[in-house]
Amino acid sequence: MSTTVGYARVSRREQSSAAQEAELRVAGAARVFVDHGESSRVLERPQWVACLDYLRPGDTLLVRRLDRIAGSEKMAIETINDLHDRGINIKSLTEPEIDTTTPMGRALFGIVAVFAQLRVDTIRDNTRRGLEHARAQGRIGGRPSVMTPDRTAAAVRMRAQGASLAYIGRVLGVGASSVSRALARADAPRPR
Incomplete structure (x- = not known):
């Protein structure tokens, strides 16, 4: 026997989910997570996670x-595909095109996917093409390093005196991993 199971979510703990729960129950949800x-x-x-575990093939x-x-279109499509693969239908109260219990809903979802x-x-x-173009221009993507040449020089001096990566990071106001990468670059042999 198939069951209609509701799922509601509010972003903040202080928000009430009562309206969502009531709408889902009126629309036929036997249980609401x-x-x-x-x-x-x-x-x-x-x-x-509990809702997904509860759902069985044939449920909605x-x-x-x-x-x-x-939280994203891609995530929605992956979720709906996963539910479809498990034999579970999905229906939205406010988006009538999202109703995989009907042939038209399944067709529209396929087109949207x-x-x-x-x-x-x-x-x-x-x-990919933008990154290839940037590389051809001699640019490398990503954020600029927080380890400026001055910070790197200071890190090299402190490390030579036996300071730990964590200590150097605190003094320079950066993370220990940034210090480690900068020191590795500073120690790397220069191409001739």
């Missing part, structure tokens, strides 16, 4: 909006 103070970008939310997961379960994957692939390809 609720996370308080949890971000939708975190997969390991306690009640979300009911949410008020898709952003309750996923294709376009979302195309978007992800396009972003990845544009990023």
Whole structure:
């Protein structure tokens, strides 16, 4: 026998989830799992994990909006695909196109998934081409190092006097790992 299971989430602990819970119960949820103070970008939310464990093939997961379960489009598509692979339907109360219990809902989701994957692939390809172009121009991506030449020189002097990486980091106002990387670069032989 299939069951309709609700999932609700509020971002802050002081927020009330009562309205979401009531909507889900009125729409037919036999049980509602609720996370308080949890971000939708975190997969390991306690009640979300419990909800996923509770769901069985043939069940329907009911949410008020898709952003309750996923913090990004990619995460939403992966979640819906995972549920689909497990034989679990998903239905959104405020987004009628998200209803995999109907043939039209499944078809629309398939189309949305294709376009979302195309978007992800396009972003990845544009990023790769941008990085290749920057390298060809002699630029390297990433944040500039916090270890300026002056800080590196000071770190080399302190290390020569036996100071620990943690101590050097505290004195220079940077992390010990930044000091370690800078010292490794300073010790590396220069190309001739």
